[in-house]
Amino acid sequence: MSVIRFDGVGHSFGDRTVLRDISIELSERRIGIIGSNGSGKSTLARMINGLVKPSRGKVYVDDLDVAKKGADVRRRVGFVFTDPDNQIVMPTVAEDLAFSLRRTKLDKSEVSKRVDETLSRFGLENHRDHPAHLLSGGQKQLLAIGAVLIRRPEVIVADEPTTLLDLRNARIVTGVLSSMEQQVIVVTHQLGLLDDFDRVIVIDDGVIAFDGSAEDAVPAYRKLLA
Numbered sequence: 001m002s003v004i005r006f007d008g009v010g011h012s013f014g015d016r017t018v019l020r021d022i023s024i025e026l027s028e029r030r031i032g033i034i035g036s037n038g039s040g041k042s043t044l045a046r047m048i049n050g051l052v053k054p055s056r057g058k059v060y061v062d063d064l065d066v067a068k069k070g071a072d073v074r075r076r077v078g079f080v081f082t083d084p085d086n087q088i089v090m091p092t093v094a095e096d097l098a099f100s101l102r103r104t105k106l107d108k109s110e111v112s113k114r115v116d117e118t119l120s121r122f123g124l125e126n127h128r129d130h131p132a133h134l135l136s137g138g139q140k141q142l143l144a145i146g147a148v149l150i151r152r153p154e155v156i157v158a159d160e161p162t163t164l165l166d167l168r169n170a171r172i173v174t175g176v177l178s179s180m181e182q183q184v185i186v187v188t189h190q191l192g193l194l195d196d197f198d199r200v201i202v203i204d205d206g207v208i209a210f211d212g213s214a215e216d217a218v219p220a221y222r223k224l225l226a
């Protein structure tokens, strides 16, 4: 597993401080980040691959300083957004998956092999030439996850990946996330998703309010809200 390290990280948007002095090391396989709206979860998650640069402190992925080695870090860390429409860029499903590999030096046959594997893994084989924007919400999210996984990153960071999905599709996406070999860090409001997670962090008003097992995290979070 990769080691992700936050070292005295703080962040402000203008004069609003959203994260304060976060120092943690993340090396477990399944890590959940929960907390109230606006507590700073997405900001923290986005720092892992440099989408947000901390105002204070440093973030490292396997000792790579994210601020300095952004491209190397992004090869290791794939990011799944809440809204798959933000991630789907090509007209058809297969083209969108292949587009993810445009910056790799893989030859055409390897690209097409990986596209086929990904289509079959996510049950999208029959949608290969289907317009991507016409997929269902769940299929779009699976495509967006597929477009990240096809690059074979070591770590997947997913920011509320099931929020826009109905229960059935949310279950499918949850199943995919929990069956992945890679290290997965998920920001979520769906506490049921965390059942078999190794570690859960509760963020409250920009600080870590709890850090421990999934079993203990949910009561700690509920207590915070009481």
Ligand SMILES: Nc1ncnc2c1ncn2[C@@H]1O[C@H](COP(=O)(O)OP(=O)(O)OP(=O)(O)O)[C@@H](O)[C@H]1O
Residues within 6 Å of the ligand: 013, 018, 035, 036, 037, 038, 039, 040, 041, 042, 043, 044
């Ligand atoms: N680009 C930005 N510019 C200004 N303020 C921002 C920006 N992004 C986030 N914020 C503010 O930072 C705070 C933390 O936001 P963040 O998205 O990290 O919270 P969150 O815990 O993920 O919330 P939610 O559960 O609602 O998604 C919020 O008050 C938000 O309005």
